[in-house]
Amino acid sequence: MVSITWMPQAIKDLDAISNYIGIDSEYYAKITIRKIFSAVENLEKFPNLGKKVIELNNPNIREILFRNYRIVYKYLKDQIYILTVFHSSFRSKLRNIK
DSSP states (O other): OOEEEEOHHHHHHHHHHHHHHHTTOHHHHHHHHHHHHHHHHGGGTOTTOSEEOTTSOOTTEEEEEETTEEEEEEEETTEEEEEEEEETTOGGGGGGOO
16 A cells, blocks of 8 residues: 655645635535545555546656546655646646656
């Protein structure tokens, strides 16, 4: 089983997602964030669950999808780093990932 680390940018992304959804419903904001965490927990047992990020030329950077959100992570040996979480309509978030 691998270990999962949430990088600071991914935590900021979750806060932004929660705040945005929370404008209309704090209840649905909490549920959405909880389900994103659940989707990521699957990576502990299945680290290759996600697909390679097409826009990046790095086989170690992968993504899983939850609804319209892309959860981008780097998989190295026995460690997963959650890099960013963003709505799929915002492709510019990938520019800063190496």
